[in-house]
Amino acid sequence: MKHHELQVKTTSRSQVVDITSKVQQVIYDIGLQNGIVIVYVPHTTAGVAVNENADPDVKIDFIRKMSDMVPVDSSYKHLEGNSDSHIKTILTNTSQTFFVENGKLMLGTWQGIYFCEYDGPRTRKCWIKCLEE
Amino acid sequence: MKHHELQVKTTSRSQVVDITSKVQQVIYDIGLQNGIVIVYVPHTTAGVAVNENADPDVKIDFIRKMSDMVPVDSSYKHLEGNSDSHIKTILTNTSQTFFVENGKLMLGTWQGIYFCEYDGPRTRKCWIKCLEE
């Protein structure tokens, strides 16, 4: 009944880590055949998204654009210096839901699961829950 | 089978209201032990997000930055004067999914559930559905 937990190590302040194969591994380990899997990030300065896992430049362009839109040096009230990280997390989202069929994570051809770090480097957690159909 | 409904009263045009304890209360009332809970906002100018519930300045910084990125005074076509509210709602999201274990809403240490008002003040609704594992 308890969720499964992944560890994700990040090496920069802002970074996308592809966790697709880790999520697939949890589905195998649990033995879920058909249903949904929910990936949930229990942090307030990191989120989860879905996008291209082929060309790594897409991840770089995404992280750069997020930093352009929500720069670290704006005049924020929150004194920890990471208000930008909180805001980027909300824009990204805290969880993502996927379909599982015949034990396989159903993704589009080019899709991967992005763990999005906005206040690293840190060792982060990612929670995973499967619901059978 | 019917969803549960919360009322959320807002007092400004743009405002974050922490509804974490209200969602936990619904889980207690329903008696859900293990599964997921989905919080759904049936409005088009208010959404729901997950972020820090400790320092209230994070909520203020978020609301200010959203207003910077999507200002109310841009030259929109929609004549009701709240196109910015619709766009902020899409960027925030309309629903969020959470895990429930042993009757408890599973959140990260610093996480709270943000009801995000973008066209208040109003009395809003929030729908909640629980699915048992």
Next chain:
Amino acid sequence: MKHHELQVKTTSRSQVVDITSKVQQVIYDIGLQNGIVIVYVPHTTAGVAVNENADPDVKIDFIRKMSDMVPVDSSYKHLEGNSDSHIKTILTNTSQTFFVENGKLMLGTWQGIYFCEYDGPRTRKCWIKCLEE
């Protein structure tokens, strides 16, 4: 157990297509009475959102503002010329979850389901899965 698939034809590079009635039709066809329905977009340059389906100007304002915030002509690294489309997709989201009660898709009065094309015109897919309560 397999998901249902919709086809969505788009006619511009950036465009919102209302797929609400198509999703409701899938629920009828499956015969789901009570539970949830998840709409999942298996692409990396198109997403799904929830917003107003009454005044079509809201869709136009949304698409224009997204193009303002994430312009196509920024200096991206990804060479396919559609980094803006990938970033807009992440900001929009890849899936949305809805409640179903007595065979009916539960939406707020003004809500519709937006298929958001950011790299069209194309023929796109949309996956739908229902989970009974």
